[in-house]
C-alpha cells in the first residue's frame with residue numbers, strides 16, 4: 001500500500017494569512033503545496049490536500065469562527081485518512097522586516113521531524129539562508145493530528161528579500177524538491193532526484209554551401225583559362241580573387257592568399 005501524505009496549505013479565504021511585499025501567505029502556501037505534491041507523487045506517494053482552492057474549509061462568515069472551524073476540519077481530514085505524514089505549509093511574518101529564515105514546527109521532536117529538517121537545512125545552506133531550527137509548539141491545532149506532523153514556516157513574507165525569493169519560480173521549485181525529499185526520508189522512501197534532460201550530442205556544424213562543388217569547379221576552370229591568357233598583373237590578381245570567392249561559396253579553401 002502506498003504511503004499517504006496530507007499536505008496542508010496554510011490559511012485560505014477569508015483568511016489570507018500574513019500579507020506583505022505583494023504576497024499573500026495563503027496563495028504562496030498553495031503554490032508550494034502543489035509543487036511538493038508533485039515531488040511526492042513522483043515517488044508513488046498518495047498525496048491528499050486539505051484544500052484544493054483558495055477558500056478555507058469553513059463557510060462561517062465570522063473570521064474567528066471560520067478559523068477555528070477550518071483548523072478543526074483540517075485535523076479531522078487528516079485523522080480520517082491513513083495518513084503517514086501531515087505537512088502544513090506556511091510563511092512567517094514579523095514587524096521587523098529584517099527577521100529572516102526558515103523553521104520547522106512540531107508537537108514533539110522525533111526522528112521523522114529531524115530527517116525532514118535535515119533535508120531542508122541542506123537547501124538553506126546552499127542558498128545562504130538562515131536556519132531557525134526545529135521548534136516545539138504544543139498549541140497549534142494542526143500539529144495535534146494523529147499522524148506525524150510538521151508545520152513549516154517558509155521564510156518571512158515581511159522580509160523583502162525573502163518575499164522576492166518566494167516569488168521566484170525556480171527557487172520555489174527547488175524548495176519544494178528539498179521539502180519533498182525531507183518528507184520522503186521521514187516516511188522511509190528513498191529520494192530520487194529529477195533527471196536533467198540529456199543534452200543531445202552537438203552535431204558538427206555543416207558548412208553552409210552557397211554553390212555546388214561541381215559548378216564551382218566549372219567556373220574556376222574558365223577563370224583559370226582567363227588567368228593563363230592574361231598578361232596584366234592587375235587582371236590576374238582580380239581573376240584570382242574571383243576564383244577564391246567561388247571556392248569559398250562552395251566551401252573550398254582559398255588558394256590565392
Ligand SMILES: [Zn+2]
Nearest residue numbers: 010017090091
Ligand atoms: Zn500561517
